Amino acid sequence: MSESVDSSETSAEDNRRGFLARLSLILSGVIGAAITLPGVGFVLAPVFSREPRVWHRLGKVDSFEVGKTVSVEFQNASVRKWAGVTALTGAWLRRVSDEEFIAFSINCRHLGCPVNWIEDASLFMCPCHGGVYYSDGEVAAGPPPEPLARYEVRVRKGYVEIETSPVPLTTNDQV
Amino acid sequence: MMIAEIWKWIDDRSGFSDVVKPMLEHIVPSDARWWYVFGSATLCAFIVQVLSGIALAMVYVPGGDAAYESLKYITNDATFGYMVRGMHYYGATAMVMLAVIHMTQVFLHASYKFPREMNWMSGVVLLFVVLGMAFTGQLLRWDANGVWSVMVAGEMAGRVPFIGAYIAHFILGGETVGGSTLSRFFAIHVFILPGLIFAGIGLHMWLILRHGISEMPKVDQPVEPQTYKENYEARLEKTGVPFWPVAMWRDVLFSALMVGVILLCSLFLGPPTLGPSPDPAYIHANPMPDWYFWWYFAILSMLPPELETYIILGMPVLGFVALFVVPLLSNRGHRAPSKRPWAIGTVVFGATAFVVLTIYGYRKPWSPDFTVKPLPAELVNSNDPHIQKGAELVHQKGCLYCHNIEGYGGFRGPELTYIGDRLDRGELTIRITNGGYNMPSFAASLSAEEMEQIVDFLLTRTEPKPEVAK
Numbered sequence: 001m002s003e004s005v006d007s008s009e010t011s012a013e014d015n016r017r018g019f020l021a022r023l024s025l026i027l028s029g030v031i032g033a034a035i036t037l038p039g040v041g042f043v044l045a046p047v048f049s050r051e052p053r054v055w056h057r058l059g060k061v062d063s064f065e066v067g068k069t070v071s072v073e074f075q076n077a078s079v080r081k082w083a084g085v086t087a088l089t090g091a092w093l094r095r096v097s098d099e100e101f102i103a104f105s106i107n108c109r110h111l112g113c114p115v116n117w118i119e120d121a122s123l124f125m126c127p128c129h130g131g132v133y134y135s136d137g138e139v140a141a142g143p144p145p146e147p148l149a150r151y152e153v154r155v156r157k158g159y160v161e162i163e164t165s166p167v168p169l170t171t172n173d174q175v
Numbered sequence: 176m177m178i179a180e181i182w183k184w185i186d187d188r189s190g191f192s193d194v195v196k197p198m199l200e201h202i203v204p205s206d207a208r209w210w211y212v213f214g215s216a217t218l219c220a221f222i223v224q225v226l227s228g229i230a231l232a233m234v235y236v237p238g239g240d241a242a243y244e245s246l247k248y249i250t251n252d253a254t255f256g257y258m259v260r261g262m263h264y265y266g267a268t269a270m271v272m273l274a275v276i277h278m279t280q281v282f283l284h285a286s287y288k289f290p291r292e293m294n295w296m297s298g299v300v301l302l303f304v305v306l307g308m309a310f311t312g313q314l315l316r317w318d319a320n321g322v323w324s325v326m327v328a329g330e331m332a333g334r335v336p337f338i339g340a341y342i343a344h345f346i347l348g349g350e351t352v353g354g355s356t357l358s359r360f361f362a363i364h365v366f367i368l369p370g371l372i373f374a375g376i377g378l379h380m381w382l383i384l385r386h387g388i389s390e391m392p393k394v395d396q397p398v399e400p401q402t403y404k405e406n407y408e409a410r411l412e413k414t415g416v417p418f419w420p421v422a423m424w425r426d427v428l429f430s431a432l433m434v435g436v437i438l439l440c441s442l443f444l445g446p447p448t449l450g451p452s453p454d455p456a457y458i459h460a461n462p463m464p465d466w467y468f469w470w471y472f473a474i475l476s477m478l479p480p481e482l483e484t485y486i487i488l489g490m491p492v493l494g495f496v497a498l499f500v501v502p503l504l505s506n507r508g509h510r511a512p513s514k515r516p517w518a519i520g521t522v523v524f525g526a527t528a529f530v531v532l533t534i535y536g537y538r539k540p541w542s543p544d545f546t547v548k549p550l551p552a553e554l555v556n557s558n559d560p561h562i563q564k565g566a567e568l569v570h571q572k573g574c575l576y577c578h579n580i581e582g583y584g585g586f587r588g589p590e591l592t593y594i595g596d597r598l599d600r601g602e603l604t605i606r607i608t609n610g611g612y613n614m615p616s617f618a619a620s621l622s623a624e625e626m627e628q629i630v631d632f633l634l635t636r637t638e639p640k641p642e643v644a645k
Binding site for chain 2: 047079080083084086087106120121126127128130134143165
């Protein structure tokens with residue numbers, strides 16, 4: 001008789017403890033989520049947001065010589081007020097004919113280093129790991145898996161304009 | 176009297192004599208001599224990093240617009256700024272080096288075996304976090320090199336299957352390098368990774384106290400998990416010495432020497448020079464990592480493109496896993512290096528590969544050598560204007576960026592010093608016109624006349640005939 005009273009008391013106490021343990025764990029989880037989730041969302045936001053594409057004027061059409069490839073600078077896609085010079089990005093711009101322009105990204109498609117245009121050899125060369133591209137951006141030698149990326153470029157009211165875009169990543173750049 | 180009273184109160188309430196002192200005085204094997212100083216020296220280098228890092232953070236401005244200027248101020252104008260930056264740089268070098276030496280010693284002596292498996296595993300995690308600190312720290316310099324290194328980091332992350340671009344955008348804080356990027360690296364470098372290091376060191380030290388410092392390996396003492404702890408305790412009781420003060424002096428002396436070296440280097444060599452300003456539109460940057468990553472730079476340059484993604488992503492992961500599981504693969508048996516030829520072989524191979532690749536990565540311009548000078552007249556050694564023009568074109572058209580002629584030019588392609596002995600006119604023309612393995616085709620950018628001038632010049636590059644004895 002006394003034994004059964006004891007065991008029922010023990011099991012009631014066990015239940016109580018089990019409940020309190022579960023309650024503490026669940027509440028801790030809630031506290032943890034409440035503290036971290038806003039911060040996680042804040043930090044991850046730039047990963048999912050897309051910057052609007054903007055056209056930037058590079059200069060008057062006549063300031064570019066037909067057949068020449070020159071480096072140009074413009075404000076990049078993720079511009080912040082406090083970015084300073086790092087708000088800028090560069091491109092290689094070539095005036096192909098009177099009305100036609102091509103703009104290449106300066107980022108090597110191998111690992112993103114800045115490619116140089118070598119006028120005499122008609123080649124883009126990367127200083128990091130020896131990537132070389134022909135004048136049309138196709139890979140000529142070295143490790144780059146893809147041709148140089150291009151920017152959209154247009155002529156409006158006598159000015160050459162270029163459209164901002166994200167850094168061209170070698171793979172997976174279509175997210 | 177008063178001071179003694181105060182100390183008694185502090186000691187009673189804090190428990191120094193009850194808790195901390197026994198830890199300091201724990202018994203260690205008496206043969207734990209100079210081999211054992213590297214771990215504590217790594218810790219000491221970390222302390223150098225924390226203190227000099229806090230000092231730098233009081234002046235450094237982690238914003239894309241101001242970081243470079245604040246670094247220039249620290250280096251050129253701030254009182255002791257030059258030295259503090261130097262200490263942080265050489266402290267980082269010391270920490271990476273000592274962590275690797277410490278790990279090599281532990282591996283050679285098989286101290287990772289039972290019951291110290293977790294000591295080793297926590298150490299491997301710490302090593303990778305330290306390398307992460309070294310990499311993010313390099314970016315905080317925020318000169319042209321730093322900015323381009325961010326780009327390289329983003330590109331590497333971008334190669335992760337499926338979610339690569341998300342990771343890259345997370346690292347960049349947006350779609351391009353800009354205002355948000357540096358702030359992210361700063362937060363990672365001063366909050367996240369140091370937090371991990373503190374926690375890791377705490378665990379690492381706790382495990383040392385829990386399992387004791389390993390003895391020097393002896394051939395007649397292979398590790399048997401069933402009996403190891405008992406025997407270890409018994410030997411300690413007989414021959415052990417208290418860590419403080421009998422064994423600790425060597426650690427302190429070695430750490431003092433290391434701090435001395437760091438101070439002297441920062442005084443006389445100074446911090447690394449800042450490159451040009453971090454303008455991402457500045458295309459003449461030549462990004463190069465700090466020296467402890469040169470070996471990796473060399474590997475990346477030598478790989479066939481189709482293997483590259485696997486190596487870039489796989490090597491750090493495989494390296495981590497391979498090191499992490501070492502004690503799980505073997506946690507018993509011999510500890511003496513003389514009984515473990517494979518362990519010695521691994522260390523010798525690893526060290527040789529590291530040294531050779533580092534030297535290669537530093538010396539060999541893997542990339543085009545943009546700074547090459549035109550060939551001097553005495554080297555061209557011809558009065559023929561046709562040949563002279565060919566020599567000029569070899570420079571102008573960029574051949575010399577990759578090919579070397581008697582010490583002039585890069586090393587990316589084969590040396591051309593005696594190319595005239597190896598290839599004839601037709602072969603040379605075909606190579607230059609079509610390009611070939613890793614060489615661009617020059618068909619579109621050379622006129623027939625220019626091609627002839629270049630080929631004729633190259634045909635004059637022959638080995639001088641041995642003089643006939645009179």
